[in-house]
Amino acid sequence: MTTPIVICDDSNMARKQMKRSLPNHWDVDITFAENGEEAIVALEKGLGKVLFLDLTMPVMDGYETLQMIRKKDLDTMVIVVSGDIQAEAHRRVISLGAMDFIKKPAAPDTVSNILSLFGIHRDGDSDNETAGDPDNETAAGHDSNGDNSKVAEADLVVNDIDNADNIDNKAEPISENSHQEIQFDSYREITNVAIGRAASVLAELTGEFVNLPVPKVSLLNICDLNKTMHFAAKEIVSGVCQGFTSQGITGEALLVLNDANFTDMAQLIKHDNSTSIEVLTDVSSILTGSILNALGDQLLLNFSRSCPVVLGVGVSAENLINNQSTLRQKSLTIEVNYEIPSRAIKFDILLLFTEESMPLIDQRLAQ
Template sequence: MKTPVLICDDSSVARRQLARSFPLDWDVQLMYATNGQECLALLETANPEVLFLDLNMPGMDGYQVLQAIRERHLQVIVIIVSGDIQPSALARVRELGAVDFVAKPCDSTKLAQIIDHHGIKDSARRRRLALQLGEWLDPQVRDVYQELTNVAMGQAGDLLARLLNVFVTLPIPNVNILEVNELAMALHSIDHNAATSGICQGFIGGGISGEALLLLNDSSFKEIAALMNYGGELNDAVELELLMDVGNILIGAMLTGLAKQLDVHFSQGHPVVLGQHSQVAELVRANRSRWQRTLAIEISYGIEGHDISCDLMLLFTEDSLKTLKYKVEYLLED
C-alpha cells in the first residue's frame, strides 16, 4: 500500500529534488504544498502520514506549521528539510514535534538512513510514531501520568513486598497511546518465546474506564508458590489461583492508588482469564476484540533474588482520555 506523503516547500526545485531523493523501494503517494496554509489544509483533508517540511517560507513558516500541528492535534510524522542548520533551529523543531532533520540540499543516503531509523516504511510503526506525537503524549501530560503511576505503583509494590516478605524492584512506568496490534510489542519485558498466562479485569468510575491486564511468565509460578508457602503439586488450576492472587494484589492496589490521586472511585469487574501457557502475541491476538486504541500504562515488576517476570498494563479507553486530562490539569499549572 502506498504511503501518503506531503512535501511542503515554496521552491519547486526543492520539491522535485526531494521527491527524487526518496528510496526506490518506498512506494509513496506524493502531495505538494507551496506554503504553510496549503500544508495545513492538506493535512486536515488528505491525511498524509508523513510530512517533509521546509522552515523558511513566506507567510506561514515551518515553525508556525509545527505549532499549528500541535495545537490542532494532527497526527503526522514531520521531518524537517531546511538549509537552516543552526543548533538552535534543530532544538526548536524537535521541541515542536519534528522527529528528524535533513539539511538542504537533500542527500538521498542520509534521507534513507532517517527513514529506516524511524521505521517509516512500515505502516504499523508509522502509526505508532504518529500517535506518540499527539496531544495525549505531550511531554508534560506524559510526566503527570508517569508520576501518578509511580505513586500508585509504589503502594502496590509495598503491599506485595509485605505479603511475600521480599524486595520488589520498581521500574519506570511506560506511558503510550497504542493500537491493539501494538500491545505485544509494548510488553517488552516478558520473554516472547516463553509460555505466559494472563488475566484481565475491567474497571470504571468517574467517567474513566478500562481494563487491567496482568501477564505472568509461566516460569515464575514455581517461585511464587514457594513465596506463598504453597507446598502442593503445581497444575493448571493451582497456577491460575496463584495468578489470580497476584492479580488481586497488584491490580487492586494500583487502582486504589490512582483513584485516590484522581479523586474517583473505581468499581472492578470479575477477572477474566485471557489464556494459560501461551505466548504474549497469542494472548493479545486471541483477545484483540477487547481492546482498540487506548492509553496504556505498563509496569514491569520484579522480585529481587527470584526469577519472576510480571507485567501489569492499565488500558484506558479512548473515551476516558478527556476526563483523565481534566482530572490532572491542576498538576500542569505553573
C-alpha cells in the first residue's frame, strides 16, 4: 500500500536530503511543501499520512503548523526534522503533538528506526513489487526506475497551491537567478544546522531557550557591512571577530552585541563581575566555536581558527567595521539574529566568506 507523505522544509536542499534518507523500499507518494501553509493544504487533501516537518521556516513555522494541525484536527503523524536541537525545542514539539524529533541532517538509520518504532514502516516490509532494486534512491533524488515513490512535487507546489510562487518571491529577493537561489539555499541550510547546534550549546549553558531565525544569505559589498546588521546606525555595540580557514574556504565570524545587553548576558553565562570584553569573547567562543565545528562537519573540513580580535567596544554600529580601505569588494555574508526572548537579549552573528570560497563550498556540498 502506498503511503502518502509530506516533506515540509523551506530549503530545497533539506527536502532532497530528507527524501534521500527515507528507507529504500518504502512505497511512498511524496508531496513537498515549502512552509507550514503549504503542508496544511496538502494534509487537508489527504496527501500526508506522515508529515516530516522542519521548525524554522518563513510564512508558517513548524510550531505554528503543529498548532494548526491540532486546531483543524488533521489526521497525520508528524515527525519533526530540525537543526534546532535544543532540549526545549524537542519538548515543545512533543507537547504540541509531534511523535518524534530527528536531528538534521536526518540519518537514514534514525529515520527507519523511528518509522518502525511507530509501526509506520519496517525494514524488510516489502510493500512494493520492485523491492530489491538497489538504485531506487539515486543522488538526484528522482526515482526514474520503479514506481515506488511517485513524486507529486511539481503538481502540488506549482499547480495545487496557487500562492506558492508568490510566497517564494516575497521571501527571496534573489529569485530571478535560480542558480544563485539554489546556491544560497544550500548555504542557508548548512548554516541552519550549524546555528541550531550552537543554540543548543548556549541553551544548555544558560538554561534559556534561544529563538532561531532563518539565516539571511547575501553577496554583499563590504562597505555596506555596517548597515546590514540589525542594529541602528547610532546604537552602541561591541564586536569581536575570529578568522577561520581550511582548504581555501576562508572567512571571518563576527559576534556583535548591543552594549545595553552586557549585564544580562554576563548574568546569563554566570559571570557576575566580568568585563564586557570577557563576556564578548566567552559568548563568541561558545557560538562561533560550535558554528565552525558544525559547518566543518558538514563540509568535511576542520577549520583553523585565529585568535579573536576585538573590533570595537562601545562604538556606534555604523563605525564597528572599518571599511574604508578593504582589500575586497564583496563577501558572502550570512547573518544570524539570535534572540533570547526571556531576557530580551539580541545579538548578531555574521559569517563572512571570501568570494573565492563559494565555488569550493559548492564543490564540497555537491559531493
